Amino acid sequence: MAVLMDAINPSIPKPKFGSESIVRQACILLILYLSLGVVIYWFNRHHFVGPKTNPVVDALYFCIVTMCTIGFGDITPNSNATKLFSILFVLVGFGFIDILLSGMVSYVLDLQENYLLKTVQHDGDKRDLATSYIIDVKKGRMRIRLKVGLALGVVVLCIGIGVGVMHFVEHLEWLDSFYLSVMSVTTVGYGDRAFKTMPGRLFAAIWLLVSTVAVARAFLYLAEARVDKRHRRMAKWVLGQDMTVSQFLAADIDNNGYV
Template identity: 85%
Template sequence: MAVLNDIVRSSIPKPQSGSQSIVRQAFLLLVLYLALGVVIFWFNRHNFLGNETHPVVDALYFCVVTMCTIGYGDIIPNSVATKLFSILFVLVGFGFIDILLSAMVCYVLDLQESYLLRTVEHEGQKKDSARSYIIDVKKGRMRIRMKVGLALGVVVLCIGIGVGVMHFVESLVWLDAFYLSVMSVTTVGYGDRAFKTMSGRIFAAIWLLVSTLAVARAFLYLAEARVDKRHRSMAKWVLGQDMTVSEFLAADIDNNGFVSKSEFVIYKLKEMGKVSEKDIMQISETFDRLDAGNCGRITLADLMEHNH
């Protein structure tokens, strides 16, 4: 009866990350959005001021430079319609490339994590729950370090590729090429240096999409690593403290004169900031809803009655 009940009862599906699917969807939306921007630029190209190479290349170049919040100043809108177009394009478009890069990073991390931890996870399934918990903690730390390393590596690679292209395609000296590359990936864009050739602008339209978001993600992951380190230090300090009388009274949730293992775990999790009082209340309400007999424990009969 229990097996049949588990099969037929309605359940909430487990959320799936679907990084690969998100990458495809975000990439398709980004291509369509850029195509729309190119078409709008084409019909309003006479209302833009700046150096011209090829209308389609200039349109794509302007859309990417605007979307990435760089704004070299070599092509600028010169009418009410084109200014409104630029405003909407940067506000909406920046979210597309952020979603795309986030999904790509998560997909690469999932592949690396699966490869590096396949053996460890397989062995961990044969151990007890404490062993599994340790493996999960190590996986979390490894994932954060991998994200930081991957993002920084992409930033260095983008800067290096940009320097080479700017030197050989845009005919800039090495120092100016390095200067323009760094100012571009950091979205500074003073406007004293910009892409002037058609080949350079084609390269910039692809290169800027990846490099600018890679820098933003690198700073985000570095901040995440610092926060994780602080949380681990706080957890180590909390777990290393001896329990005082006042802490004993605070941990005794049901006020029965002794602290059970579950009460101790809940109290320590609250001290470490892992759960809040609101989280505990929600879990308690769920338990009370399942405890049909109000006996302080959930029985099989309670589950059968609740599911029916």
């Protein structure tokens, strides 16, 4: 990276975006939204068909499965009113998933990056190693490869936890447990396998929400990695060319002193 700023002030402080407050607001809105869905399901529970356990657990399970666009098909609406409710619930739910996804990831990454930066600043012997493989100190953020690895690790962890619960709680064979776990995490939801017990559905209500967010973020990081790789190639090609001072200044399109 070509730097045109004064050597005394080589970096710009990392801005704060209030990710913690976004997470708090998103969680509160999500809880209220799910509570509203559970109440509506409760008053219309006789207009839903499928295997039943506990009405409240079934309501929460149905709302999560619907909002995460999994659609197992084990509980379905069978009246015009409940079908309209399902349509509105999933459409509005997209917004909550997006807000929660962005806020949670930003908050977690802020914590990780601040911790790593403090570690680097207080450990001079390991500064070069951390800078090379973990973080980019100039940009003040984790390297994209590490973020991709962490996101994929969370997805694998979600699948593993799902396999264990489905085998020991839902009493499925190991292969069927793995099959249902992957189909659920990837939001495919064929419907030939689903959660039938009350503990299983209670677990699924939390697990499906977390795993859906994790998978979505993993795909975003993979896309970001490809874009970052392309930008690096372009930057390498540009910096390999003979450029004049005026060309460097023209390349600083955002006037922040960096090219």
